[in-house]
Amino acid sequence: MIAAKGLEDVIAGTSSICDVNGQTGQLIYRGYDIDDLARYATFEEVAYLLWYGKLPNKAEYEQLREQLVANRELPVQVMKLLFDLPPRANPMHLLRTVVSALALYDPDAGDNSPDANLRKAIRLTARIPTIITSIERIRSGELPLKNNPELSHAANYLYTLKGTIPDELSVRAMDVALILQADHEFNASTFTARVITSTLSDMYSAVVGAIGALAGPLHGGANERVMRMLIDIGEPSRAEDYVKGLLMQKQRVMGFGHRVYKTEDPRAKHLKRLSRELGERQGNLKWYLISEKVEEVMLREKGLYCNVDFYSASVQYMLGIPIDMFTPLFASSRIVGWTAHIMEQMADNRLIRPRAEYVGARDLPWVPMEERE
Incomplete structure (x- = not known):
């Protein structure tokens, strides 16, 4: 048995979602080069690609866009929770807490069927930006803004953060930033999500775990x-x-x-x-x-x-994003990758249970308590 510290270069599973070629510097989502996606795609198209394994046609694109728009608002109880939490807490800790609370109001929370998981993936992708922009506005002494159903995912994100309709370049920059960070194979947070999923836990638990992993300074930030x-x-x-x-x-x-x-x-x-x-x-x-x-x-x-x-x-x-909101924005992008991996793991599951190479003591004699130093 050879121990690989940090699982470096260990192939821990197979995936059809994302390929990272470190030697040639190539990144592929579901067969499409990241260069093409960054030039031509919207974030909604990339979300569809990662979840469904193909690019959407016009009708499929419009349907997903409508589903995302329809699910942007938070449950009233969750918005109230946002006002009750300490506004100056670490934004990633706030995000983790509020995403966990969302599960309590999701009728599909405990349903791990493919259809239910897709519905949850859409809800999470739609609502995480609302959580993030609400955190920022509340701590700035402002009320969260209502989402604008006429705006794209990226445009609405900037609008609810700043309160003004963003220009075309800002929207494209936001779209590309979200696309580029949507997935990256078995990184620490994604692998965390897959490990949790492998126990047959639910999508919210896996996403909360992934957010916790991303909050660590060696991964996010x-x-x-x-x-x-x-x-x-x-x-x-x-x-x-x-x-x-x-x-x-x-x-x-x-x-x-x-x-x-x-x-x-x-x-x-x-x-x-x-x-x-x-x-x-x-x-x-x-x-x-x-x-x-x-x-x-x-x-x-x-x-x-x-x-x-x-x-x-x-x-x-x-783009006007506060510095301590950079990592939450990363999470709002990577949520489509996390949920795609959760669904892939669930579809062909085996409990992830690696071994450890023991390096501790052996054969120590038992010493009664009164004789111990």
């Missing part, structure tokens, strides 16, 4: 730390010395390197382009230029490419 670093740098002219200073102190520069990718992260270039476009639209390229300089120094000094977290930081910041 990297782009929050990237943005705080960019703010600390302040100006493009300071970027090189700042990064070199971190490297000299053997400190990690967030947003670089990846456990799987040995080359460029295929998601990063799309966010880099959007960071530049948003900066140009706003007449302020500072965050893009600082990011570009940090990227240049890290590639030259360490041979490391940036990952999805790096440019997503400036994109989300320029």
